[in-house]
Amino acid sequence: MSFMVNRVLIIGLGLIGGSLAKALKNKRFARVIAGYDRNSDDLQQGLDLEIIDEAVSDLTTAVSTADIIVLAVPVKATEAVLSAIKPYLNVNTVITDAGSTKANVIQAAQKVFGSVPVNFIPGHPIAGSEKSGVASSDEKLFVKHKVILTPLAESNKSATRLIARMWQSTGAEVLQMGVERHDEVLAATSHLPHILAFSLVDTLAKEQDSTDIFRYAAGGFRDFTRIAASDPTMWHDVCIANKQELINQIDNFTDGLAVLRQAIVTSDSQSMLGIFTRAKSAREHFN
Ligand code: NAD
Incomplete structure (x- = not known):
């Protein structure tokens, strides 16, 4: 059964994070689409362009109140971002990412949490462009494109369904695959x-x-x-x-x-x- 998502927090408001924020906002997937980026200019731009509803400057409350957290940062930053959000994470929050590689993202999660949290569902939108940055955000970027989710055997099934539903709302086709494949x-x-x-x-x-x-x-x-x-x-x-x-x-x-x-x-x-x-x-x- 689907329920209305209250808050989505997107960390990394570049091409992928910005495009996802825009698409989710347009489809009213959640009541609030919040964004966080280490670059405050990108964040302000996201607000000015109405790509996000809220610009987050302090992760404490934003993380603890999020239903879904999406990491859309360069894959090398995954470990640092997971470490930064870990202290404030609510046990029910579903985490996903958009990284182009998956084994290293899983390793980063293992390193930070000891084992991959059951509510962490790695993902990869097979859509993008040679452009980067929030100014290049495109709400149609994922339409008719594939998104690959790579949940582990122990991953929470309803968390996987929620992330699949999130990407489907952007017009993407969601499929699942093993991490190595x-x-x-x-x-x-x-x-x-x-x-x-x-x-x-x-x-x-x-x-x-x-x-x-x-x-x-x-x-x-x-x-x-x-x-x-x-x-x-x-x-x-x-x-x-x-x-x-x-x-x-x-x-x-x-x-x-x-x-x-x-x-x-x-x-x-x-x-x-x-x-x-x-x-x-x-x-x-x-x-
Ligand atoms: P981008 O450079 O446009 O955006 C990345 C954003 O992350 C930037 O705004 C940057 O300031 C921010 N950032 C970097 N480190 C951070 C940190 N530690 N904390 C908070 N914010 C941080 O990059 P993109 O193209 O949107 O790529 C984002 C992710 O999506 C990458 O993992 C990439 O592999 C993946 N991806 C990209 C494409 C593509 O075609 N561009 C396609 C599919 C997946």
């Missing part, structure tokens, strides 16, 4: 492509005539490298947090690229056409 899949579909885009643009930018090269870049280059404009700190944190899975994917990709390189060196049309045809067909099967 999440980090493996996302290393392949999100983390590796970001690393490739950063690396390609950096490699080309280091060339002496890079300004000239970029001048001639067309749609393909733009499509492929858009995500190289993403936030460096966020992606630094993701690489550290999901190091092993990402290295596996980089190695896998490097092997594939070496095969393609060899086909080009030897003008092996059959191999090249095989790779391109398989890739084209695979790419056309998802949208």
